[in-house]
């Protein structure tokens with residue numbers, strides 16, 4: 217568990233139980249269960265095609281699972297069964313936000329505008345959904361000011377304040393990734409799900425991402441991430457869950473998982489009898505240290 221995190225507690229935030237997802241004849245996820253704790257960064261890893269994105273899509277309402285239960289436990293004591301909610305309510309009611317493998321920003325809008333659009337729901341609610349409300353209600357004026365403050369806050373955090381008025385599409389790739397995360401944070405999530413946030417980043421951008429993700433966690437939003445970059449996973453995760461062929465093969469601290477023979481075998485693609493050789497190979501590569 218990463219140290220220096222005052223907000224870390226041990227209560228369950230997300231509980232996935234016996235999740236299965238079938239596409240025609242393919243069992244992409246098969247009786248998969250895990251928990252993500254409040255105040256932690258949980259990473260979901262596994263070889264290509266293991267089912268990671270499918271799990272994300274079930275949690276965030278893009279797919280309705282064939283079987284299983286996904287429960288979100290909010291700070292206020294409310295519980296939501298995510299598999300029963302439409303996707304827009306998963307963000308709004310259950311407070312689960314996500315980003316995608318492919319960046320999905322409004323590239324013609326400015327950086328600031330992207331963050332304001334993300335707060336559209338709160339602004340419309342404050343307007344009372346009327347034109348008069350938009351023009352005159354003090355509640356709307358207050359909400360608009362709060363939206364700008366929140367956007368500014370996340371622009372600072374994501375180190376994007378200097379680019380606030382530039383079109384989002386003009387930002388370098390790593391900055392666009394941070395903007396996507398800032399935009400998701402403007403919806404006020406308790407759980408932020410990130411699908412391969414480090415994909416395509418250079419080492420400097422990767423470091424900036426790690427800093428941003430840690431600060432999000434330390435301020436009280438828990439994270440669930442899919443990531444192929446093991447340096448990111450091992451560096452920032454508190455808890456790692458490993459999938460292979462739609463089933464869980466390991467679950468624990470980064471140290472536990474990276475030394476688990478089943479995980480080593482899954483990543484090296486070896487059969488059981490070749491496992492000893494695989495472990496020796498990994499030890500040789502890491503100089504015998506883990």
Ligand SMILES: Nc1ncnc2c1ncn2[C@@H]1O[C@H](COP(=O)(O)OP(=O)(O)OP(=O)(O)O)[C@@H](O)[C@H]1O
Nearest residue numbers: 239242243244262263264265266267268269270271
């Ligand atoms: N909409 C779909 N229709 C049919 N099959 C699908 C669909 N989505 C995913 N699959 C299949 O389910 C399996 C798991 O895919 P998924 O994308 O979840 O894996 P992944 O672990 O995220 O892979 P990667 O690391 O390559 O992104 C794969 O065999 C994939 O082809």
